[in-house]
Amino acid sequence: MNTTIVAQLQRQFQDYIISLYQQGFLDNQFSELRKLQDEGTPDFVSEVVSLFFDDCAKLINNMSKSLERPENVDFKQVDSGVHQLKGSSSSVGARMVKNVCISFKECCDVQNREGCLRCLQQVDYEYKMLKTKLQDLFKLEQQILQAGGTIPQVDIN
Amino acid sequence: MNGSGGSCSSLMEVAYDDDHHHGHHDDELHVLAVDDNLIDRKLVEKLLKISSCKVTTAENGIRALEYLGLGDQNQHIDALTNNVMKVNLIITDYCMPGMTGFELLKKVKESSNLKEVPVVIVSSENIPTRVNKCLASGAQMFMQKPLKLADVEKLKCHLMNCRS
Numbered sequence: 001m002n003t004t005i006v007a008q009l010q011r012q013f014q015d016y017i018i019s020l021y022q023q024g025f026l027d028n029q030f031s032e033l034r035k036l037q038d039e040g041t042p043d044f045v046s047e048v049v050s051l052f053f054d055d056c057a058k059l060i061n062n063m064s065k066s067l068e069r070p071e072n073v074d075f076k077q078v079d080s081g082v083h084q085l086k087g088s089s090s091s092v093g094a095r096m097v098k099n100v101c102i103s104f105k106e107c108c109d110v111q112n113r114e115g116c117l118r119c120l121q122q123v124d125y126e127y128k129m130l131k132t133k134l135q136d137l138f139k140l141e142q143q144i145l146q147a148g149g150t151i152p153q154v155d156i157n
Numbered sequence: 158m159n160g161s162g163g164s165c166s167s168l169m170e171v172a173y174d175d176d177h178h179h180g181h182h183d184d185e186l187h188v189l190a191v192d193d194n195l196i197d198r199k200l201v202e203k204l205l206k207i208s209s210c211k212v213t214t215a216e217n218g219i220r221a222l223e224y225l226g227l228g229d230q231n232q233h234i235d236a237l238t239n240n241v242m243k244v245n246l247i248i249t250d251y252c253m254p255g256m257t258g259f260e261l262l263k264k265v266k267e268s269s270n271l272k273e274v275p276v277v278i279v280s281s282e283n284i285p286t287r288v289n290k291c292l293a294s295g296a297q298m299f300m301q302k303p304l305k306l307a308d309v310e311k312l313k314c315h316l317m318n319c320r321s
Contacts, residue, residue, distance in 0.1 A: 032305045036203045048199055055196065083252070087281055088196040091303040 001148030010152050013140045020137070021156045025130055030093025031156055046138050052092050056127040059085050060120060067116055078116060079108045085123065096126040186316065187211040191221040191249040191261065192279075197302070201248060201279075204309045213244070218256025218264075221249070227268055244274055246316060250302075251280035251287065259291055266295040275316060279304060 020026045037044040063081040066074040086101035088094075100123045107115030141151050188210045190201045198214045205212045215221040222228050225244060247265060249258035256264075262276045275297035280287065288299045298315065300308055 029303050029305075032303070033200070035306055036200075036207055038207070041203075044203060048196060051199065052196055080254070084194060087194050087302070090281060091194075091196050091200050 006144065006147045006149035009140065009144045009147060010149055013137070013144060014152050014154055016137060016140060017154050018156065020133055024095050025133055027093045027095040027098075028156065029091065031154070033092060034154075046134075049092060049134055052088050052094065053127060053131050055088055056085065056097070056123075060124050060127075063116075063120055067113060067120065070113055073111070073113050073116075075108055075111050075116075079105070082108055089127075094127070094130055097123060097130065100126055185209060185211055186245045186313065187213070187243060188246045188248060189213050189215060189221060189224060189244045191215045191218065191247065191253070191258070193217055193250065193253045197250065201304060204304055204306060205248075207306065208309045208313055210246075210313075217253055218249070218258070218261040221247070221261060222256075222264060225265070225268075225271055227264060227271070244271075246297075247274055247276045249276065249278060251278050251282075251291070259294065262291060262294055262296055277312060 017026075021030075033045055033048065059081045063078050066077040066081075082101050082104045086098060086105065089097035089101060100119055104116065104119035104123060107119055144151055186205075186209075188205050190198065190205065190212060191214070192198045192201065193216055195216075198216065202212045202214055213224065215224055219228070225247075247261075249261050251258040258278050258280075262278065265271045265274060265276055272295075276295065277298045277300060278291045278296045279300045279302050281302045283301050291299050298312065300312070
């Protein structure tokens with residue numbers, strides 16, 4: 001094992017994950033999720049996060065359909081979708097996504113279709129952005145492991 | 158549940174943890190976790206397993222009741238077979254379509270077989286009237302989502318103390 005390379009990669013990983021917290025993409029719940037990962041389940045976080053992104057895509061697609069025709073919006077369905085999305089994003093620590101959901105719910109409550117459409121677009125953007133960031137993070141993890149190193153514990157508090 | 162009754166197993170999508178077939182140790186808590194959100198089910202399952210609990214998950218109140226043997230007549234008989242391990246704790250989300258966690262709580266507390274089983278309600282919203290309503294109807298605890306490791310540890314301590 002080349003300890004210099006491992007140290008460099010670990011440093012890169014640490015800096016990157018800290019930046020994700022600092023820029024507000026992730027909140028403390030993500031670090032709680034990381035605590036649950038152990039040697040027996042080394043892919044726990046990436047699996048849960050992957051399920052989350054699949055869920056995002058599906059919910060956004062359904063809500064988009066419900067919002068499509070201005071004269072016939074199913075706000076109940078949209079509200080249900082936002083509720084699911086808010087819950088999931090909160091559980092994985094996807095802070096930006098969760099925050100958009102809060103605004104989204106408000107638009108839904110007053111049956112503001114335009115507002116809902118804006119929020120839908122925003123939530124779509126945010127989850128895709130986070131997906132890319134986390135893919136890069138997991139790639140760094142893999143590089144560390146392949147170089148024979150261990151993934152650093154990062155304390156964000 | 159797992160094949161002892163054909164109609165039963167096709168209706169239910171209750172997930173078993175890997176150790177299901179190895180039996181159940183008396184000192185391990187067997188928890189039934191109920192949540193309509195898949196990600197939350199995965200999370201609570203992991204939290205509980207890490208805390209050395211046996212976990213069964215259900216995606217809604219109806220399925221939870223069926224697992225507990227409070228479903229309709231046919232399923233009640235199936236649930237009495239050895240395949241259903243005794244449940245020591247029920248953790249349920251409050252907001253679920255169809256039957257809410259609160260309604261599930263009431264059904265459990267109304268049952269002579271199950272009323273002693275502690276029920277913990279979890280919710281993303283910490284609304285005092287909601288909390289009080291659940292506690293007044295016999296909920297052991299009301300916890301806020303998202304759940305963390307520390308929450309489950311606290312919960313376990315609380316329950317172990319109650320048991321001893």
